[in-house]
Amino acid sequence: MKGMQNALALDMVFAALADPTRRAILSMLxxxxxxxxxxxxxxxxxLAAISKHxxxxxxxxxxxxxxxxxxxxxKxxxxxxxxxxIWMQSFGQFEAVNLDAFERFLKAELPDEG
Known part of the structure; x- marks a missing residue:
């Protein structure tokens, strides 16, 4: 049960962070x-919209x-x-992805779609 509560709390944090207005508010704070x-x-x-955020x-x-x-x-x-x-750090082996290299990899590995 505790695992479900942690998952729900994590879902709420990520859902809150998904909106650029809410991220901007956190930066201000x-x-x-x-x-x-x-x-x-x-x-x-x-003000009502901000209150919802x-x-x-x-x-x-x-x-x-x-x-x-x-x-x-x-506050x-x-x-x-x-x-x-902590959850994101568990994916640490994937940090610092070079997007250009990733794109080259995908082009080499995936058949041409065009």
């Missing part, structure tokens, strides 16, 4: 905690949100990436 309105500022979308990041455990007075603050939770990082 690397610097410091930010108010939701400040997070939303550089994006050409509604923040909700997905929160459910994946990548950020936390805290109410301070009238302002909701977002990066870098430990949430640990399991994803």
């Amino acid at each position: 690397l610097e410091d905690d930010m108010a939701v309105t400040d997070v939303a500022e550089p994006f050409e979308m509604s 923040l909700g997905i990041l929160g459910r994946a455990g990548l950020i936390t949100q805290e109410r301070r007075g009238r302002v909701t603050w977002c 990066l939770e870098p430990d949430a990436l640990r399991d994803a990082s």
